[in-house]
Amino acid sequence: MKIAVEGCAHGDLEKIYDSIYVTEQTEGIKVDLLVCCGDFQSSRNEDDLMCMAVPPKYQRICTFYKYYSGELLAPVLTIFIGGNHEASNYLQELPYGGWVAPNIYYLGYAGVINIGDLRIAGISGIYKSADYMKGHFEKPPYSEQSKRSIYHIRNLEVFRLKQLSEKIDIMLSHDWPSDVYKYGNVEQLLKKKPHFKIDIEKGVLGSKPSSDLMYHLKPSYWFSAHLHCKYSAIVKHQDDSVTRFLSLDKCLPKRNFLEIIDFPHDNSKLQLSYDLEWLTILYLTNHLLCVENRFTFMPEAGDNERYEFTPTDNEKDLIFERLNGNLVIPKLFSKTASAFNPNSPSDRPRQPEPVLNPQTISLCEKLYIDDPLTKISKINGTYAQLNSSIDLNSTISFLDDSIESSSPFGTPVKKLIFRECLGDVDEEPDIDRDKNSIECNQNQSSETVAVINSKKTVLNNYDCNSPTKKNLERKIRICVKLKDGGWLSG
Numbered sequence: 001m002k003i004a005v006e007g008c009a010h011g012d013l014e015k016i017y018d019s020i021y022v023t024e025q026t027e028g029i030k031v032d033l034l035v036c037c038g039d040f041q042s043s044r045n046e047d048d049l050m051c052m053a054v055p056p057k058y059q060r061i062c063t064f065y066k067y068y069s070g071e072l073l074a075p076v077l078t079i080f081i082g083g084n085h086e087a088s089n090y091l092q093e094l095p096y097g098g099w100v101a102p103n104i105y106y107l108g109y110a111g112v113i114n115i116g117d118l119r120i121a122g123i124s125g126i127y128k129s130a131d132y133m134k135g136h137f138e139k140p141p142y143s144e145q146s147k148r149s150i151y152h153i154r155n156l157e158v159f160r161l162k163q164l165s166e167k168i169d170i171m172l173s174h175d176w177p178s179d180v181y182k183y184g185n186v187e188q189l190l191k192k193k194p195h196f197k198i199d200i201e202k203g204v205l206g207s208k209p210s211s212d213l214m215y216h217l218k219p220s221y222w223f224s225a226h227l228h229c230k231y232s233a234i235v236k237h238q239d240d241s242v243t244r245f246l247s248l249d250k251c252l253p254k255r256n257f258l259e260i261i262d263f264p265h266d267n268s269k270l271q272l273s274y275d276l277e278w279l280t281i282l283y284l285t286n287h288l289l290c291v292e293n294r295f296t297f298m299p300e301a302g303d304n305e306r307y308e309f310t311p312t313d314n315e316k317d318l319i320f321e322r323l324n325g326n327l328v329i330p331k332l333f334s335k336t337a338s339a340f341n342p343n344s345p346s347d348r349p350r351q352p353e354p355v356l357n358p359q360t361i362s363l364c365e366k367l368y369i370d371d372p373l374t375k376i377s378k379i380n381g382t383y384a385q386l387n388s389s390i391d392l393n394s395t396i397s398f399l400d401d402s403i404e405s406s407s408p409f410g411t412p413v414k415k416l417i418f419r420e421c422l423g424d425v426d427e428e429p430d431i432d433r434d435k436n437s438i439e440c441n442q443n444q445s446s447e448t449v450a451v452i453n454s455k456k457t458v459l460n461n462y463d464c465n466s467p468t469k470k471n472l473e474r475k476i477r478i479c480v481k482l483k484d485g486g487w488l489s490g
Contacts, residue, residue, distance in 0.1 A: 001270065002031050003034075003170075006034060007230075007250055008250035016257075020258070031260060032076070034077070038080070040081075040083065040106075042068070045340045045349075047350060047351065050350055051088050051141075064101070067102070074103035078104045081107050082174070084125065093355060093360060095108050095109050098357065099332070099333040101333065109123070112168075112278035114273045117265065118169045119166065119167065119170075122172035123158070126174055127153055132209065135289075137291055137292050162212075163309045163311075165277070168218075170223065173207065174226045176226065176247060178203070179214075184231055218239070220243065221261075224245070229256075274328075277316065279319050280315050282369055286370055332358075332397055334396075
């Protein structure tokens with residue numbers, strides 16, 4: 001399985017996907033998964049930009065909205081964690097993870113999922129000691145202070161991750177574990193980033209809780225971003241196991257922002273699945289969820305209550321039954337806000353009111369756990385207003401194998417369509433915008449076909465900001481055959 005690892009995305013999804021495509025063409029490979037290590041910036045519209053803790057000059061809409069609206073379709077399965085530059089109001093709708101757009105999955109405040117035989121965990125945000133022990137009290141519209149505290153990691157998520165007992169293959173965090181720099185070439189790091197020397201001397205480079213997790217979980221790989229440089233290290237643990245650390249840059253020309261790593265794979269179906277141990281931990285620790293602006297303490301040995309929540313087999317069986325024995329993550333995506341319209345931009349954007357997401361509601365009902373946003377609203381008396389915001393008809397299945405159409409090659413091609421969960425099938429979105437584009441033959445299941453102005457072109461030496469490349473981007477049509485038999489077209 002080939003996994004593309006991206007540092008800070010900063011909303012430049014088109015450039016990242018194009019970079020992957022170019023690499024596939026030049027190297028003759030197929031990327032199966034993209035993981036992004038934060039600063040994803042899933043901004044759907046101008047109101048979302050108001051919830052980002054950045055100066056006004058950096059409040060750019062970028063390109064995520066195109067994937068949210070359906071104008072473009074992610075050509076590779078993508079998972080990501082949050083960083084410190086996010087549309088926090090949108091991500092807060094999905095505290096336990098969920099689809100932010102078709103084929104793009106957010107891991108939540110912290111999360112563990114499985115794809116094939118790989119187990120991937122992640123924690124969103126960055127560490128700030130002042131907020132680490134507080135509850136998840138923030139809700140939109142945010143103050144300038146809560147606009148920042150919302151993305152600070154909490155002790156609850158770290159405590160939950162420490163209950164994991166089964167092996168983690170890949171761990172994602174935005175900021176670095178605080179000790180990890182010691183295991184790489186520090187001299188070379190300081191040549192590239194000399195100002196890191198002060199933070200190293202003060203002992204504040206990176207996240208102490210992430211460092212604790214690294215030593216506790218001992219994942220095979222740990223990927224990070226945040227510090228905008230490429231850095232690698234090998235951490236040897238006391239039991240002789242090894243964690244390979246890699247941090248990458250942000251998506252800019254001539255920067256090391258993307259790395260493709262080959263992972264052994266057992267050839268099982270590549271689809272996202274919930275992690276049973278993690279879901280059981282969420283259930284067992286639900287009573288520890290605090291949504292108040294106060295310090296909260298996790299159970300410890302010596303307390304008159306349970307302090308270890310590594311699930312037993314019986315506890316996992318209970319959760320497995322609640323999911324009807326099916327751990328596959330449903331391909332259901334919910335639009336909870338309008339998408340940016342470049343032809344009619346908002347002249348007076350403002351922070352939106354909180355919204356409940358049907359994906360979170362469904363998961364919470366199955367697991368008998370609380371949605372932090374719902375819990376906050378019940379405390380402050382705004383739940384009735386919040387509850388009225390739910391539009392169950394907005395939930396769509398974004399991959400449907402029941403509809404087929406003919407290709408110019410005479411072979412049926414399965415297209416991505418939008419299906420209302422509670423209604424009929426909508427018309428297919430206009431995915432044939434370029435009259436020069438072609439459909440992919442299913443017999444070419446291992447190939448990615450691109451037609452650029454009816455000429456087969458490989459974009460070598462790609463500069464993601466070049467005017468020529470930007471013009472070509474709009475003329476690319478890529479069809480990728482998914483492992484489960486469906487097609488994504490973009």
